[in-house]
Amino acid sequence: xxxxxxxxxxxxxxxxxxxxxxxxxxxATQKKASLTDGSAAEEVYVPPxxxxxxxxxFSGGFSGQVTVYGLPSGRLFRIIPVFxxxxxxxxxxxxxTKDMLMTxxxxxxxxxxxxxxxxxxxxxxxxRWLFINANNTPRVARINLxxxxxxxxxxxxxxxxxxxxxxxxxxxxxxxxSTRFSLPIPQKDVPISEYKKHFKGTITFVSVNPDDGLxxxxxxIMVPGYNYDLAHAGKGxxxxxxxxxxxxxxxxxxxxxxxxxxxxxxxIAAVNWKLAEQAIAEGNYRxxxxxxxxxxxxxxxxxxxxxxxxxxxxxDPASVxxxxxxxxxxxxxxxxxxxxSGEYIVGGGKLASVIPVHxxxxxxxxxENKEFEGEVDGIPILKYQSVIAGEVQNAGLGPLHTExxxxxxxxTSAFISSEVVxxxxxxxxxxxxxxTYYSIGHLMIPGGDSQKPWGKYLVAMNKIxxxxxLPTGPELCHSAQLIDISGDKMRLLLDxxxxxxxxYAQGIPASILQPKTTKIFPIEDNTHPFVAKSERxxxxxxxxxDVHVKMTTIRTHFAPDNIEGVKVGDRVYFHIxxxxxxxxxxxxFAVQGMNTAELLVMPGETRTLIWEAKKVGVYPFYCTDxxxxxxxxxxxxxxxxxxxxxxxxxxxxxx
Amino acid sequence: MKKLNLIIAILFMLGFGWSCSSGDSNSSEQPAQQAANxxxxxxxxxxxxxxxxxxxxxxxxxxxxxxxxxxxxDMKCMACHKMAERYIGPALGDVMQRRTPxxxxxxxxxxxxxxxxxxxxxxxxxxxxxxxxxxNVSEEDGRALLEFIRANQK
Numbered sequence: 116x117x118x119x120x121x122x123x124x125x126x127x128x129x130x131x132x133x134x135x136x137x138x139x140x141x142x143a144t145q146k147k148a149s150l151t152d153g154s155a156a157e158e159v160y161v162p163p164x165x166x167x168x169x170x171x172x173f174s175g176g177f178s179g180q181v182t183v184y185g186l187p188s189g190r191l192f193r194i195i196p197v198f199x200x201x202x203x204x205x206x207x208x209x210x211x212t213k214d215m216l217m218t219x220x221x222x223x224x225x226x227x228x229x230x231x232x233x234x235x236x237x238x239x240x241x242x243r244w245l246f247i248n249a250n251n252t253p254r255v256a257r258i259n260l261x262x263x264x265x266x267x268x269x270x271x272x273x274x275x276x277x278x279x280x281x282x283x284x285x286x287x288x289x290x291x292x293s294t295r296f297s298l299p300i301p302q303k304d305v306p307i308s309e310y311k312k313h314f315k316g317t318i319t320f321v322s323v324n325p326d327d328g329l330x331x332x333x334x335x336i337m338v339p340g341y342n343y344d345l346a347h348a349g350k351g352x353x354x355x356x357x358x359x360x361x362x363x364x365x366x367x368x369x370x371x372x373x374x375x376x377x378x379x380x381x382x383i384a385a386v387n388w389k390l391a392e393q394a395i396a397e398g399n400y401r402x403x404x405x406x407x408x409x410x411x412x413x414x415x416x417x418x419x420x421x422x423x424x425x426x427x428x429x430x431d432p433a434s435v436x437x438x439x440x441x442x443x444x445x446x447x448x449x450x451x452x453x454x455x456s457g458e459y460i461v462g463g464g465k466l467a468s469v470i471p472v473h474x475x476x477x478x479x480x481x482x483e484n485k486e487f488e489g490e491v492d493g494i495p496i497l498k499y500q501s502v503i504a505g506e507v508q509n510a511g512l513g514p515l516h517t518e519x520x521x522x523x524x525x526x527t528s529a530f531i532s533s534e535v536v537x538x539x540x541x542x543x544x545x546x547x548x549x550x551t552y553y554s555i556g557h558l559m560i561p562g563g564d565s566q567k568p569w570g571k572y573l574v575a576m577n578k579i580x581x582x583x584x585l586p587t588g589p590e591l592c593h594s595a596q597l598i599d600i601s602g603d604k605m606r607l608l609l610d611x612x613x614x615x616x617x618x619y620a621q622g623i624p625a626s627i628l629q630p631k632t633t634k635i636f637p638i639e640d641n642t643h644p645f646v647a648k649s650e651r652x653x654x655x656x657x658x659x660x661d662v663h664v665k666m667t668t669i670r671t672h673f674a675p676d677n678i679e680g681v682k683v684g685d686r687v688y689f690h691i692x693x694x695x696x697x698x699x700x701x702x703x704f705a706v707q708g709m710n711t712a713e714l715l716v717m718p719g720e721t722r723t724l725i726w727e728a729k730k731v732g733v734y735p736f737y738c739t740d741x742x743x744x745x746x747x748x749x750x751x752x753x754x755x756x757x758x759x760x761x762x763x764x765x766x767x768x769x770x
Numbered sequence: 771m772k773k774l775n776l777i778i779a780i781l782f783m784l785g786f787g788w789s790c791s792s793g794d795s796n797s798s799e800q801p802a803q804q805a806a807n808x809x810x811x812x813x814x815x816x817x818x819x820x821x822x823x824x825x826x827x828x829x830x831x832x833x834x835x836x837x838x839x840x841x842x843x844d845m846k847c848m849a850c851h852k853m854a855e856r857y858i859g860p861a862l863g864d865v866m867q868r869r870t871p872x873x874x875x876x877x878x879x880x881x882x883x884x885x886x887x888x889x890x891x892x893x894x895x896x897x898x899x900x901x902x903x904x905x906n907v908s909e910e911d912g913r914a915l916l917e918f919i920r921a922n923q924k
Contacts, residue, residue, distance in 0.1 A: 635906060637906060638845055638846070638906075639845070648844075648845050649844035649845045649848060649849070650844075650848055650849050651844050651848070667849065669849040669850065669903075670850075670858075670900055670903060671858075671900060672849075672858070674849065694845070694846070694849055694905075695903065695905075696846065696903075696904065696905040696906035696907075697903045697904045697905070697906075700903070743900055743901075744899050744900065745899060745900060769848070
């Protein structure tokens with residue numbers, strides 16, 4: 116009896132297992148057949164303790180930040196705060212960092228970050244810096260890739276909607292900026308309906324100091340009031356030129372989706388920046404009074420220096436013949452991408468049925484032969500047939516952006532038909548296509564806009580997510596997809612969610628960045644005016660109603676950790692110096708009732724928050740970042756007495 | 771009851787497997803003693819693990835060097851160490867009686883590995899509960915710190 120029941124039970128279990136396994140296999144086979152092939156999981160799997168092959172930097176779009184992902188795993192390593200306050204580490208809140216977000220419009224705690232761009236040497240990403248643009252209040256930022264920290268933000272004057280930015284020249288001589296939204300320049304009170312009469316655009320070249328990376332507005336070119344959309348610098352034979360798409364050559368100021376889609380062709384502007392440099396050197400420019408901010412990190416104190424600047428150099432195309440030529444390009448072009456050889460200039464005509472590819476050498480010949488079909492504000496318009504190298508037919512609907520694999524292939528994203536289309540440079544034939552899920556915007560191949568792409572992976576950045584992940588209510592993350600491009604056929608490997616809207620990304624082999632990482636800031640080099648380099652230097656001083664607390668942290672205590680003699684109405688400056696000199700040991704600081712964000716203090720640095728003493732009482736402060744076994748003990752108190760109290764200021768740091 | 775037996779049997783097997791895989795000693799030391807030493811040599815047990823691998827020659831205390839060591843001590847050590855009494859870490863006023871100079875140097879220069887591997891340091895960790903941390907001390911700085919510590923022995 117007992118035996119037969121066990122046998123039955125075993126039989127039943129066996130049956131269930133068999134069915135389950137069969138179902139699982141059937142399921143897996145179905146999935147494989149439809150989307151990925153068998154080895155995809157292995158190809159993206161990075162075992163515990165191992166590293167990804169590539170770092171990739173995604174724009175956070177409307178989060179204002181940059182995110183760092185590993186490829187092929189799609190693992191998120193870090194959010195780098197750039198254009199938005201970041202309560203997680205006090206970026207934009209602390210006294211040392213808040214001035215990074217200063218603009219001519221005042222403190223700007225948010226922006227819309229679009230295009231990350233790696234610095235280059237000899238046309239190849241070098242891993243020194245990452246640049247990114249702010250679209251809303253026009254700015255460019257520079258991130259140091261040894262600290263993964265924003266250390267330079269430059270406002271762009273005479274600009275609206277800085278979208279065609281911050282694409283870099285082959286030796287990082289310049290990054291570019293431009294007006295997506297033209298404006299009255301200088302700003303004035305005019306009827307919007309008089310757009311054509313009053314509105315202008317600018318194309319800006321921002322110089323990058325080769326030693327410390329500091330940015331400066333080198334010059335601006337005044338251009339017709341179109342919408343300048345994207346850009347890329349020439350390379351190789353076309354080095355010295357930069358290319359900008361523009362749409363709305365109709366110069367509409369309302370209902371652009373209809374009114375700016377009338378012309379069969381808009382333009383790619385080819386700008387000769389070497390000639391611009393020459394014009395500046397010869398004094399062939401005018402200066403203009405403007406108002407903009409340059410905010411940058413002073414390294415010793417790790418504190419922002421904020422400079423208000425008042426003048427800019429302007430070049431007028433009519434006064435510098437040969438500075439700009441317009442290449443007619445169908446239709447409302449979005450991306451403009453230069454192939455690794457520097458010969459081909461690919462336009463992403465988002466309403467066009469073909470992908471137009473211009474030839475740099477044909478352009479130079481056409482300029483020499485004056486093959487023009489017109490002129491706008493002193494800018495010659497070249498004949499389309501004189502500059503076009505070829506048109507890619509059947510290239511998908513809504514082509515936007517193109518990157519290259521360095522093996523003679525180009526990959527274009529097609530937004531409307533939701534696909535990546537692979538085609539051959541020179542023959543213009545489409546050789547492969549792969550669906551994306553859904554509505555791809557930018558795509559990225561590590562080094563794919565440089566002279567030396569690492570053509571192994573392609574990342575599709577999709578605008579629509581819908582059913583790709585478990586639902587999270589009305590608001591969904593955006594979705595990226597990793598595609599293997601090492602063979603003839605593209606292969607989908609992985610989906611991973613992203614933050615904000617990743618307009619664009621850049622990738623670089625980890626082996627270039629990994630050895631450069633900064634692990635600590637040497638305490639000896641800290642020049643912050645309120646640093647305490649030892650507990651002996653910690654203490655409390657009063658300056659009228661301002662109380663300055665110089666406090667140190669080390670596992671696992673604050674010094675001082677008892678402060679008395681503060682009175683209602685005082686402004687208390689907590690200057691926290693982290694004495695640790697060990698990698699990955701930040702300390703956090705927060706005090707009850709503060710109206711700002713916590714401080715996260717890296718080893719060797721000093722960070723400051725202001726706390727208003729509002730009410731009588733004793734208030735705790737504590738370390739917010741788990742630091743040791745006795746982290747819970749890392750705390751202290753500040754006592755606030757009535758305004759008329761006779762208690763003197765005191766602390767308990769050791770002497 | 772049967773289940774319990776099974777679990778015990780599995781645990782026994784696991785335990786056996788474990789002892790097998792770690793029993794590949796080729797030294798003449800007793801296994802138990804070797805385990806207690808964490809595979810360290812006698813020299814390492816006495817002088818620590820780190821960049822200092824040979825006996826140092828120490829002369830009379832150099833007061834100038836000790837003075838420069840004091841500055842580094844204030845910046846990188848005093849938050850946790852006092853000479854006369856236990857603080858976050860042990861008192862240092864008698865450390866030269868307890869440890870060799872090479873041990874003190876290696877503890878300053880290579881605390882992470884010392885905490886992980888050295889049985890003496892592991893005992894200290896169990897006592898103090900906070901691991902000694904690397905404070906970006908160079909060998910030169912370490913030598914100055916050693917001199918300051920030597921100058922302040924009771």
